[in-house]
Amino acid sequence: MLNRLLGRGRKNFNVTVEPFGKTLSVGKGETILQAALRSGLAYPSECRAGACASCKTKLVDGKIKPLTDFAYVLDVDDIKSGTFLACQSLARSDLTIRVDSLGDGLKPIKPNVFAGEISELNYLTHDIQEVIVSLDGEMDYYAGQYANLTVPGITDSRSYSFASAPEVGSNTVIKFHIRMVPGGEVSAWLGSGACRGKAIQVEGPFGVFGIRESLSPIVCIAGGSGMAPILSILEQGLLVKIKRPVVYLYGARTQADLYGESLISDIRKHWSSSFRFTPILSEELDESNWDGARGLVTDHIKQIDDFDLQGAQAYLCGPPVMIDAAIPILNNCGVRGRDIFYDKFIDRSHSPEILS
Ligand SMILES: Cc1cc2nc3c(=O)[nH]c(=O)nc-3n(C[C@H](O)[C@H](O)[C@H](O)COP(=O)(O)OP(=O)(O)OC[C@H]3O[C@@H](n4cnc5c(N)ncnc54)[C@H](O)[C@@H]3O)c2cc1C
Ligand code: FES
Structure with missing residues (x-):
């Protein structure tokens, strides 16, 4: 009787997925993501191995069984608020879950x-x-x-x-x-x-990863080719004429590693609010002609002047080590965990046991 009440011994659980409004049957030993993809849902996912956070999902009701520690890709606030990875979770009861899609009104696009x-x-x-x-x-x-x-x-x-x-x-x-x-x-x-x-x-x-609807100021932080998605979302912001102040900190090693400045400058010229772009070099020789910012991009977060980080949204992209270092600094400056969005450029050297 107790076993039945706790769902023990049951082979399948019913999982209602919002915002799709669809109920799936999730089999024993099947992850929630596997069940969602099997039933044809355009569920956000990529690595399917707990490494990319694409399948980040909110538990609204019920019990899940995690297969791995979510702490590598989810931050503490996320985990405390019931966010889990669908590719790394089994159902332990009937569930209601909500996909952390791209933002209000944006539906996942089927790959x-x-x-x-x-x-x-x-x-x-x-x-x-x-x-x-x-x-x-x-x-x-x-x-x-x-x-x-x-x-x-x-x-x-x-x-x-x-x-x-x-x-x-x-x-x-x-x-x-x-x-x-x-x-x-x-x-x-x-x-x-x-x-x-x-x-x-x-x-x-x-x-x-993508721009969320809001009126909050935007802080972008990127390193190396992490410039790519930031350019994409800034271009998008320009196309839809958002009126939100932007500070963009971009980290590179030397002047030879800098790029994208003319594209950023074009965006800045037409942006409907204040827009500041600060390239920061970490390995530029002291004696060079560079008179811009130096050090690690994360050293400069606290020094952002005339910009209220309290209540800002942060968009981060590039090496995982940069993102991991930036998140607690942003938190200390008043940016809430739920307002920090990022894509870590994880490669096989970062989690070979998962990805190889
Ligand atoms: C969501 C996402 C978006 C990304 N977007 C971009 C982007 O826009 N631009 C970009 O440049 N990159 C991006 N990346 C990174 C990109 O996907 C690749 O990981 C990167 O280009 C390296 O691929 P590769 O085949 O050249 O290197 P790989 O052959 O995968 O090797 C990568 C490194 O790992 C080492 N390595 C290989 N196998 C192992 C092993 N078994 N154990 C330990 N080390 C190993 C290699 O020596 C090398 O140093 C993104 C990654 C993610 C997850
Ligand atoms: S699909 Fe990458 S963490 Fe789940």
Whole structure:
């Protein structure tokens, strides 16, 4: 009797998923994400291994069983408020859950597989390329999302963020900024001119990083090719004429690693509120002609003047170590955990046990 009351021994549980308004049957040993995808829901997900936070979900009612520790990708506030990873959770009772979608009124877009061709390569710095891909169809996405690229001869796909805002009605050409990672297989291939004109597979869109509707000021923090999704969401903000002050801190090693300044400057000129862009160099020689900011991008968060971080929304993108360091500083400056959005550019060196 007690077992039945606690749901023990039951093979399936009913899980109601908001905002889809759909109830799924989740089998024994099946993750909530597996059940959602099996039933055809466009549930946000990517790594399916507890590493990317795309499947972040709010538990409204019921009990789940976590398969891994969520603390690596979710912050303490998230976990305390009942947020969990659907790809790493089993149902322990009937549940009501809510997908942390892209924001009010934005519905997840069902990912599709496209045939792509690399149509153009442009050097942005000595180790970051703009890679332009023509698709055999239109790919809908939200600014801030990413796609998975599979290149010839390498089985596993890699994730790359869209580097520009989606253009309504003409999304057959998409852009990425790809940093050539030392020892990296896919980025090395994409960085070599040999990939020009070659066929690749593009699957997407994925991810829940993207601008949330609000009137709050915006602080953007990016490092390296983390510039890409930030450019995409700022371009989107410009297109929809949002009137929110922006401070953008961008970290690079030296002047040779800086890029995107003219695009940012164009956005700033037309932005409907104040807009400040601060590039920060961590390894520029003391004796160089650089008279801008120096140090780590995170050293500069507390020094942001004339901008109220209290109540701001933060958008972070780039190396996981930068994001992990920035979150507690932002919290100390009054930015709430639920107002911090990020995409960590996790690669196989970060969690080989999960991703290899
Ligand atoms: C959501 C998301 C969005 C991203 N967006 C971008 C983007 O816009 N631009 C961008 O440049 N990158 C982005 N990335 C990173 C990108 O997906 C790739 O991880 C990156 O390009 C490296 O891929 P690679 O094939 O070149 O390197 P890999 O071959 O995957 O190797 C990466 C590193 O890991 C090491 N390594 C390989 N295997 C192992 C192992 N088993 N154990 C330990 N170390 C190992 C390699 O030596 C190398 O240093 C994003 C990642 C995520 C998750
Ligand atoms: S899909 Fe669940 S954490 Fe990546």
